[in-house]
Amino acid sequence: MKRTLWISSLVVVVVVGFVFTSLPAVAHHSSAPFYDPTKSVEAIGVVQKFVFRNPHSFLFIDGEDADGEAVEWEVELGAAVSMRRAGWTPETIGAGDSIRVVGQPSRAPGTYGICCARITRPDGSSIRR
Amino acid sequence: MSETDIRGSSRRPICLATAAALLAAAFQGAITQVGAQAAEAEIADLVGVWDGGPRVRRVNGPNMPWTAENFPVLNERALAFQQVFDEAIAPKYDCVPSASPAIQYDPYFMEIVQWPDRVLIRYEKDDQLRTVWMDQREPTLADYSIQGFSVGRYDGDALIVETSHFVFDITGFDDYNGIPSSQLKTVTERYWRDGEELRMTLTLEDPLFLREPASYTTRWLPAPEDYRLGPYECDPEEARRSVKFMIPKYR
Numbered sequence: 037m038k039r040t041l042w043i044s045s046l047v048v049v050v051v052v053g054f055v056f057t058s059l060p061a062v063a064h065h066s067s068a069p070f071y072d073p074t075k076s077v078e079a080i081g082v083v084q085k086f087v088f089r090n091p092h093s094f095l096f097i098d099g100e101d102a103d104g105e106a107v108e109w110e111v112e113l114g115a116a117v118s119m120r121r122a123g124w125t126p127e128t129i130g131a132g133d134s135i136r137v138v139g140q141p142s143r144a145p146g147t148y149g150i151c152c153a154r155i156t157r158p159d160g161s162s163i164r165r
Numbered sequence: 166m167s168e169t170d171i172r173g174s175s176r177r178p179i180c181l182a183t184a185a186a187l188l189a190a191a192f193q194g195a196i197t198q199v200g201a202q203a204a205e206a207e208i209a210d211l212v213g214v215w216d217g218g219p220r221v222r223r224v225n226g227p228n229m230p231w232t233a234e235n236f237p238v239l240n241e242r243a244l245a246f247q248q249v250f251d252e253a254i255a256p257k258y259d260c261v262p263s264a265s266p267a268i269q270y271d272p273y274f275m276e277i278v279q280w281p282d283r284v285l286i287r288y289e290k291d292d293q294l295r296t297v298w299m300d301q302r303e304p305t306l307a308d309y310s311i312q313g314f315s316v317g318r319y320d321g322d323a324l325i326v327e328t329s330h331f332v333f334d335i336t337g338f339d340d341y342n343g344i345p346s347s348q349l350k351t352v353t354e355r356y357w358r359d360g361e362e363l364r365m366t367l368t369l370e371d372p373l374f375l376r377e378p379a380s381y382t383t384r385w386l387p388a389p390e391d392y393r394l395g396p397y398e399c400d401p402e403e404a405r406r407s408v409k410f411m412i413p414k415y416r
Binding site: 066068069070071087089090091092093094110112115117118120121142143144147149151 | 218226227252257260272273289341395396397398399400403404406407408409410411412
């Protein structure tokens with residue numbers, strides 16, 4: 037299922053910020069210049085690639101925007117060196133995986149970034165393999 | 166302690182970089198330049214790998230470690246810089262390493278190795294290595310760098326590190342508030358043990374941008390047994406990826 041839902045003006049700072057299901061991956065730098073903590077966005081799609089790097093890892097998801105148009109979501113995660121301590125590896129998420137991400141949307145119009153995300157399978161189950 | 170002792174070597178793993186540095190130092194004969202104070206006095210045991218991550222302290226940001234109570238008093242020059250600063254040009258988005266007084270509070274692990282003539286502080290963040298010289302050597306004009314030039318001494322149960330010779334850094338204050346630091350910046354760190362914890366009070370001065378010294382105190386906890394610092398190998402492409410998500414200051 038490829039479906040994307042926008043939930044605008046939803047205050048999610050406390051709950052969503054810096055939380056992942058089972059596997060925490062904190063983006064350490066201040067996310068405020070890039071992402072709007074007063075809003076929440078949900079992306080459901082198929083993983084294109086998982087870049088496990090420093091200073092920040094990224095997850096690329098083929099999904100849809102609020103209008104149903106195909107877009108590529110870029111989900112910012114923590115530093116690989118920190119994520120590894122929390123149990124992540126480059127194989128934790130793989131290309132072709134179906135995935136659901138809920139987090140803060142990027143600020144610049146026309147961009148599809150997500151930060152400080154909760155990542156699960158589309159059914160809500162843990163992504164841990 | 167003998168001149169060739171490496172404190173804690175039986176308890177803690179020594180990284181390859183440290184071993185390489187030891188060989189280089191031995192080759193140059195620098196290891197024989199032992200500070201009398203370090204050789205004769207009972208010094209603070211700070212050796213180990215230390216956890217400065219989120220389980221230990223609040224993650225850094227615009228209000229941490231500089232809070233409303235200890236935020237430096239900026240002069241008009243600093244305020245002007247801050248007003249025109251655009252986050253998008255911050256050097257960290259090009260993998261320029263973090264420096265004092267920010268790198269000490271970055272939420273990563275670090276390692277301390279104490280030798281008779283120097284203390285090595287290695288940061289997991291940005292793969293940075295600071296050398297704190299304990300042999301009373303003086304800096305030269307060639308010693309200006311991102312991490313500056315550090316000299317140290319033991320004061321009772323504490324290690325005092327004084328660092329100068331920083332290069333101008335447009336985000337040399339803390340990475341978050343758009344405040345630069347100058348070649349006049351000096352940083353004094355006092356490290357001591359409090360039980361299992363490592364604590365540090367850092368005091369920052371920069372007469373080009375600050376009206377008065379500013380200070381914060383933080384801590385580390387011992388890293389899990391046998392933990393070794395991982396390579397950081399900052400990737401410039403990933404470092405800059407999120408910049409496009411900002412709304413530009415100048416359009």
